[in-house]
Amino acid sequence: MPVTPGGKASDGTRADAGALAGVEECEEAPDVSLEALGSVATTTDASPGTVVPGSPAGTPAGPVSGTSPDREAAGTGSGRDTPVERLEDPGNSATERGTGRPGVAEKTLEQALPSVLADGPPKVLAELARAPQRSRAVRRDGLRRMGIATGLVALLAVVFCAVQVLRPLPGPALVMTGAPSYTIAGAPLTPAWPGEGEAAVEVEGVGSLGAYGDQKPIPTGSMAKVMTAYVVLQDHPLKNGDDGPVIAVDAQTAKESTAPGESTAVVAEGQRFTERQMLQLMLIPSGNNIARLLSRWDAGSDAAFLGRMSGAARQLGMNDTTYTDPSGLDAGTRSTAVDQIRLARAAMQDPTFSAVVAMPRVTIAGVGQIDNNNTDLVDPGVIGIKTGSTSAAGGNLMWAAQQTVGGSKQLILGVVMAQHSAGASDYGLAKALAVSQKLINQVRKALTCTTVVHRGEVVGYLDDGVGGRAPVVAGADLTVIGWPGQSTQLTLSAPVTGLPHRAKAGTTVGTIALRTGQAAGTEVPVVLQHDMTTPGLSQRIARLR
Incomplete structure (x- = not known):
């Protein structure tokens, strides 16, 4: 039966409230959204006799505040008014509640219901039923997403554990x-350094006790013969105590035997000596003439041999050393105490060399007994190495000593250079020997095993x-x-x-x-x-x- 805006049926009778009572037969539904109601609400007054959702069953909508007494009398017939509350805050009518979208006018339930009711009860029921369905769908989507996330986390944890177990372990x-x-x-050891010249001391394989002096290149004197012997043994090594090849004395060497102003070994032309004997004649009495003979025998000429000496010096790191002759008589042959320590260390590794320089004296057939100029060899602990003295160089000594510590022999190496003695014929060699002996005694006593x-x-x-x-x-x-x-x-x-x-x-x-x-x-x-x-x-x- 059609309902007029006045709330009466087209035949003049009041609309049957029972026709709308079917709304109350539905289960209790959640509030209808304003969007659902607003889509169909077009009038401003609710017809008397219509049912307000949420009111008691069979109770039609009451008059709105401000209606005439006649409209109030045409209400529910229950004798009381039921005002309908607004769904939105009147003070915020320009914004749709809950959405934040401006420009959507708010409507009261009184204004929305007539339009909804005009389409009949099925429209109302459909709108009310749709809300809980949407709510259940949202809940299902949330649970599904949570399940997917939980599964992904579990999968990642399994993958992480597998990678950790399978990847190689780091090296210990x-x-x-x-x-x-x-x-x-x-108390720290302070070496008894000389008051002049240069000096250096070390214990082979243990460490250096330091150096004294400026360490600027100065004449070496006959200490140069150590390099001459080192090069000869590098080119013609003697092993297992061999004496080596035989070398003949030439006329030049024989003539130089009597040269004034230098140390020589007295030999005659045509004499034949082994390589070992030649090394003894050069190192023990410090024969300059033998040094020159060995250089020619080894390299063919003095100039070629000097190149060999300079090359060996570079290999040993003797960067402040220059050789101008194989004997050291020339003042142009210069070095430092630190460089000469490097040479001593290398030369003493050759058993032939170390055996020769440790001899206080030697007897050679055709020459006789020869005494070593290194008088420190009278000390049983001293085992070398070579003296050197000229007016330009002063007194020099490259020395080696041994000390047994902790059950093993320790090699002590030292060099003392440029020791001078006014008016002495030995040019300060005695002073170099004395200073060296003092250093030897001090270091040997200080060595300890801990x-x-x-x-x-x-x-x-x-x-x-x-x-x-x-x-x-x-x-x-x-x-x-x-x-x-x-x-x-x-x-x-x-x-x-x-x-x-x-x-x-x-x-x-x-x-x-x-x-x-x-x-x-x-x-x-x-x-x-x-x-x-x-x-x-x-x-x-x-x-x-």
Whole structure:
């Protein structure tokens, strides 16, 4: 039956409230959105007799405030008014509530219902039923998204764990826990340096005690013969005590035997001596004529041999040394004490050379007994090396001594240069010998052997790279030979073959060594104090590298 805006049926009777009561037969529905109502609301008054959602069943909409008494009387018939509250804040009518979209006019339920009701109850029911369906769809979408996210997180966790377990373990590393250096106890040793010239002292393989003087090139005197012997033995080495080839004395060498103003070995033309004997004639009595003979025999000429001497000096790092003759008589042959120490170190490694220079005297057939100019050789601990004295050079001595320390012999090397003695015929050689002997006695007395690390002492740990650490201990006593005040460096090194992730206690995993002087010092193995196990599953997963 059609309803007129006045609330009456077209036949003049009031609309049957029961015809609309079907609305109340639905389940309780959520509030109808303003958009749903606004899409159909076109009038400003609700017809009397229409049902307001949310009102008691069968109760028609009451009059709106400000209506006439007649409209109030035509209400529900229940004798009371039921005002309808606005759905939106009247003070914010320019904005659709909940959306923030401006320009949408707000409408009260009184204004919206007539248009909805004009389409009949089915339209109202459809709008009311659609709201809970949309709400359930939103909930389903949220749960579905949450399930997908949870699955992705779980998948990522599985992938991460698999990658951590399967990727290679980092290589283990040895880490030292102790101090990286050690200083020998006692008052520091101060060498008894000469008051003039230059000097230098070192203990072979242990370290240098320092140098004295400006270390500017000065004449070497007959110390140059050490380089001559070194080059000859490099070109014509003698092994296993051999005497070497036979060399004949030429006329020039015989003539120079009696040259005034220089040291010579008296020989005659045609005499034949072995290479070893020639070295003895040159180094023990300091024969200049033999030095020149050997240079011609080795290289063909003095000039060619000087090139060999200069080349050897460069190889040994003697950058402040110049050779102008093989004997050292020429004042142009110059060097420093530090450079001559380098030469002494290299020359003493040759057993033939070291045997010859250690001889206080020698007897050679056809020549007789020859005494060594190095009188310090009367000391049993002194084993060389070579004197040298001229008016330009003064007194010079390159020396070597031995001292037994900690059960092993230590080689002490020294050079004293440019010692002068006014009016003396030896040009200061005696002074050089005296100064050298004082240095030899001082260093030999000061040398000591000290235990730096005891066997079984923890020196570090083996880091497996994933948080595991196994202590390592010294496999034997580590000792150092030196003098009071000397500092040495401690290093912990892994083997070139690499380190294990799993090993039993006592397994050797590296070395700990003392580094002193120009070469490596002593070293001992380091072993695991406890078993080292392969990293477990949890360690593999939790590791950062």
